[in-house]
Amino acid sequence: MSQEIIQKTAHELHDDLRSGATTATALAEAQLAHIDGHDDKVKAYLETWNDEALAQAAAIDDALSKGNDPGLLAGIPIGLKDNLVTTTGTTGCSSQILKGFESPYTATAVQKLYDAGGVMMGKLNMDEFAMGSSTENSSMQKTANPWNLNCVPGGSSGGSAASVAANEAVISIGSDTGGSIRQPAAFCGCVGLKPTYGRVSRYGLIAFASSLDQIGPLTKDVEDSAWALNVLSGKDPHDATSADLPVPDYREALGKDINDITIGLPKEYFTDSLGDDMRQKIETAVDVLKAQGAKVVEVELPHTNHGIAVYYILATAEASANLARFDGVRYGFRHPDAKDVKEMYTMTKSEGFGPEVQRRIMLGTYVLSSGYYDAYYKKAQKVRALIRRDFDQAFEKCDIIATPTTPASAFEFGAKSQDPLEMYLNDIYTTTANLAGVPAISLPCGLTEQQLPAGLQLIGKPFAEADLFRVSHAYEQNRGFDMGHAPIA
Amino acid sequence: MEYEVVIGMEIHVEIDTKSKVFCGCKNEFHAPANSHVCPVCLGMPGALPVMNREMVNKSVAVGLALNCEISRWSKMDRKNYFYPDQSKNYQISQFDLPLCHDGSCEFEVNGEINKIGITRAHLEEDTARNDHTQGIGESGIDFNRCGVSLLEIVTEPDLRSAEQTYAFLNHLKQTLLYLGVSDCNMEEGSLRAEPNISVRPVGQKEFGIKSEVKNVASFSGVQKAIEYEFKRQVKALKKGETLIQETRGWDADQGITVPQRTKESAHDYRYFPEPDLIPIAVDEAWEQEIRESLPELPLARKHRTTEQYSLSDYDAGVLTASREMADYFEACVAAGAPAKLATNWITGDLQALISDAKADITNIKITPEQLAAMIGLIEDGTISGKIAKDILPDMFESGKEPKVIVEENGLVQISDLSELEGIIREILTQHPGPVEDFRSGKMQAKGFLVGQSMKATKGKANPKVVNQILDQLLNEE
Amino acid sequence: MSKITTEDVEYVAGLAQLILDDDSKERLVHEMGDILNYMDALNELDTEDIEPMMHVLDLANVYREDEVKKSLSKEDVFKNAPKSEGDYFLVPRILDNTES
Ligand SMILES: [Mg+2]
Numbered sequence A: 001m002s003q004e005i006i007q008k009t010a011h012e013l014h015d016d017l018r019s020g021a022t023t024a025t026a027l028a029e030a031q032l033a034h035i036d037g038h039d040d041k042v043k044a045y046l047e048t049w050n051d052e053a054l055a056q057a058a059a060i061d062d063a064l065s066k067g068n069d070p071g072l073l074a075g076i077p078i079g080l081k082d083n084l085v086t087t088t089g090t091t092g093c094s095s096q097i098l099k100g101f102e103s104p105y106t107a108t109a110v111q112k113l114y115d116a117g118g119v120m121m122g123k124l125n126m127d128e129f130a131m132g133s134s135t136e137n138s139s140m141q142k143t144a145n146p147w148n149l150n151c152v153p154g155g156s157s158g159g160s161a162a163s164v165a166a167n168e169a170v171i172s173i174g175s176d177t178g179g180s181i182r183q184p185a186a187f188c189g190c191v192g193l194k195p196t197y198g199r200v201s202r203y204g205l206i207a208f209a210s211s212l213d214q215i216g217p218l219t220k221d222v223e224d225s226a227w228a229l230n231v232l233s234g235k236d237p238h239d240a241t242s243a244d245l246p247v248p249d250y251r252e253a254l255g256k257d258i259n260d261i262t263i264g265l266p267k268e269y270f271t272d273s274l275g276d277d278m279r280q281k282i283e284t285a286v287d288v289l290k291a292q293g294a295k296v297v298e299v300e301l302p303h304t305n306h307g308i309a310v311y312y313i314l315a316t317a318e319a320s321a322n323l324a325r326f327d328g329v330r331y332g333f334r335h336p337d338a339k340d341v342k343e344m345y346t347m348t349k350s351e352g353f354g355p356e357v358q359r360r361i362m363l364g365t366y367v368l369s370s371g372y373y374d375a376y377y378k379k380a381q382k383v384r385a386l387i388r389r390d391f392d393q394a395f396e397k398c399d400i401i402a403t404p405t406t407p408a409s410a411f412e413f414g415a416k417s418q419d420p421l422e423m424y425l426n427d428i429y430t431t432t433a434n435l436a437g438v439p440a441i442s443l444p445c446g447l448t449e450q451q452l453p454a455g456l457q458l459i460g461k462p463f464a465e466a467d468l469f470r471v472s473h474a475y476e477q478n479r480g481f482d483m484g485h486a487p488i489a
Numbered sequence B: 001m002e003y004e005v006v007i008g009m010e011i012h013v014e015i016d017t018k019s020k021v022f023c024g025c026k027n028e029f030h031a032p033a034n035s036h037v038c039p040v041c042l043g044m045p046g047a048l049p050v051m052n053r054e055m056v057n058k059s060v061a062v063g064l065a066l067n068c069e070i071s072r073w074s075k076m077d078r079k080n081y082f083y084p085d086q087s088k089n090y091q092i093s094q095f096d097l098p099l100c101h102d103g104s105c106e107f108e109v110n111g112e113i114n115k116i117g118i119t120r121a122h123l124e125e126d127t128a129r130n131d132h133t134q135g136i137g138e139s140g141i142d143f144n145r146c147g148v149s150l151l152e153i154v155t156e157p158d159l160r161s162a163e164q165t166y167a168f169l170n171h172l173k174q175t176l177l178y179l180g181v182s183d184c185n186m187e188e189g190s191l192r193a194e195p196n197i198s199v200r201p202v203g204q205k206e207f208g209i210k211s212e213v214k215n216v217a218s219f220s221g222v223q224k225a226i227e228y229e230f231k232r233q234v235k236a237l238k239k240g241e242t243l244i245q246e247t248r249g250w251d252a253d254q255g256i257t258v259p260q261r262t263k264e265s266a267h268d269y270r271y272f273p274e275p276d277l278i279p280i281a282v283d284e285a286w287e288q289e290i291r292e293s294l295p296e297l298p299l300a301r302k303h304r305t306t307e308q309y310s311l312s313d314y315d316a317g318v319l320t321a322s323r324e325m326a327d328y329f330e331a332c333v334a335a336g337a338p339a340k341l342a343t344n345w346i347t348g349d350l351q352a353l354i355s356d357a358k359a360d361i362t363n364i365k366i367t368p369e370q371l372a373a374m375i376g377l378i379e380d381g382t383i384s385g386k387i388a389k390d391i392l393p394d395m396f397e398s399g400k401e402p403k404v405i406v407e408e409n410g411l412v413q414i415s416d417l418s419e420l421e422g423i424i425r426e427i428l429t430q431h432p433g434p435v436e437d438f439r440s441g442k443m444q445a446k447g448f449l450v451g452q453s454m455k456a457t458k459g460k461a462n463p464k465v466v467n468q469i470l471d472q473l474l475n476e477e
Numbered sequence C: 001m002s003k004i005t006t007e008d009v010e011y012v013a014g015l016a017q018l019i020l021d022d023d024s025k026e027r028l029v030h031e032m033g034d035i036l037n038y039m040d041a042l043n044e045l046d047t048e049d050i051e052p053m054m055h056v057l058d059l060a061n062v063y064r065e066d067e068v069k070k071s072l073s074k075e076d077v078f079k080n081a082p083k084s085e086g087d088y089f090l091v092p093r094i095l096d097n098t099e100s
């Protein structure tokens, strides 16, 4: 019985809670028990908030019994990436430098989930400061892919993706700077959405690269993704970069036909570097959309190949400044042997940050340093404008762009961690959506020969998440197979 | 060889916004350490800045007062450096697109108009205070000041003497006070002025190697630092030494500058656009709105005051030293007081009372209308100037109408001829000596007799009438 | 040939306040060199007439009103502080007293 509950989606549970088929307390207990039974293998959670979750669930049950509406996500177990600050528990970005940090405030996005009745289960593992594509850069623990425990869950929201795939959360929240929601969602067989830049407030999201970061949901299906975005979206006075645009009810986009939709296939994404297996998965998925009435055209995104370079210049530059604040003065780790301020900085940072974070700080500092700004940073900003223009021009010919989310499915632990550049190239299909600020979603589109999930990426026009959901839902409902559950779920 | 000094200024002004520039924390100097801090100004993980609209308004006002061009498109940048007076280890400032640029400012030196170019005025955030007195080997940090609205004004190297620099700084401060954008309190650090000083042989076009002097706490300190640097640099050059571009600190106790930092290459601030903030676009309409709200500025007001009220340059200068004093003066004149009399009373007795009470012209009880009424009482002969001097402290203390005080104390001037004649006749009989003296040609004896008449009437006698009667009586026989 | 030298790495580490041992320096010379080489592909593109993109959002003039909001409680201010005393955060000696 409890095994069944935790397999359900948020929209199914929403009805069960209101019909009396279950209670928030029963759901929270089942969820916590399932985490307890499975997370020693998956290691998605850094900490769980059992007492707080049960207290929250009791309050939801109380409200429901009185006939009050406790919110769209009332009673739904939700997991949070460790870079979203919360007054409950700790927020550490999976880093030694911030380990044990107790935030005096809660991120706006998380507060919105609380306000909608979501029951927070705890904090999820990630690549340290969201820097990585495998969650191997966590300084806390290794999270495994529930589909194959020898494989990485992807990153940096690896804990978020693994928790949903392993049914250790109904919805989890991640952040996406260059693919950090979509890539792990693809690796773990769940739905991962990166909203338009500005759709969701970043206030309380520990910044990696401010001009690229967006918070988004990882869910079991498209409908849950739409529900979650309904809750997460909106203008926040605490975030100047959050858009002051109305939030449509994204649920209304679901179940509608897609006869008026044109799908663009960018030829730059379907090159030799894409494996046959993955290519075939995407082609099959596009056929499903065609069968549902969508038109398919070829489009061009000519600067796709420059995306990684632009991304790693801009993201590391911003990160080098964003991470400067971790200096051991106001919070976090301070090296105990520092005798003066200079030593406090250098010893704290050198010991507190892991190797990948240090590498990126070095790279970002270099591209901004005297004499190199124009050659790297400014050049990257200009090519960023070209990448955005590519998308604008492509969207004159189509409504949605379909691509693979990743060149291949999940890799084994250690497979790419020796060569940083090779690891960076893994983000080739995802970074451009961040650079252009456009919304993108990754949908499970079958299993590869290695029995690992493959991801279909759909990219939409700015603030056209409703279209993205409509097409995603049409695909999901008609793809003709059931993804089933991960072996560890 | 003759040398001249070349000076440019960097001035940091704390802008008087109620809250800090990027967060809602209170901008207050006198508060317990770290009592006005929040996730944003403490640089907590995940916190984001949002620009204070009033900071932009007041900065544009300064820019317009300094005849700057206001950028139609401006942005914030991050200036990266590590120091414990910062909470993020970068300062949000402006680099290549300052809000205000290419301006100029006219000011007076000994009655002559001088002009200085204003390179730029840009927005930034103030830093925290380090308190080195905390414990042995440790420093305490108070982040209350961190994130306070700060405007940095940079001038062209147009100044040529310490005296001229001093006059410019005073004028700039006066302008900022007129605008009401800062309290310019130098002790509290609301206004900080740092000179860039170089010397060159007279007639040479190229600038010399400059030093930047920090930690100067007053305008007279700036003046002294310039004088010191001039001597130091000229001496070095005369000895054939090469100067280096450096930052030096002002040691006020010893009256010298000492080297602080020599490696300019250490300044690799890695400026880049602040991604958390949105561009500032002040369009013509917005600029115009601010322009229309600007007060009349010090030089213009002084000039108008001189002309309109036929006052001396000196009087007008004293009256317009502050906007509040000038307003007081004009209100007094508007209430009917003759300008010259109002000037004398305001800059004389009233100013003395204000100084003694350590008060401010904005918060005294005596209104400009009351002062005008008092002057009116003198003018219409109700009271003497002497009585007026006596009742002014009472007015200052109580805020009572002068007429009420005069009536309550029976201070109305005696101008009645027959009443005064009787009193004076008595005085003449009491003092035959002086009367004799006068009649024998010692004219100054009359002064004594006037004094005695005033004394007998407790100052209430109308001196004009007393003189008249005396003339008449002394010449009678 | 690497794009950057050990001296470059040392200079950048100084700016970033990182201390690197010799192995790390050597490793970074190669890794950063490879990545920077890869980034040089951007030079193929003619971007002469392209405006650098700072924000994807076409926004300007987002402000907060000048209103005082509640600051943090003393407990919240110092809760995470590695070292504090009274109302102050404490840091070790500041030797280079020059920045401002
Ligand atoms: Mg500055």
Ligand SMILES: [Zn+2]
Residues within 6 Å of the ligand: B020, B023, B024, B025, B036, B037, B038, B039, B040, B041, B042, B147
């Ligand atoms: Zn604050």
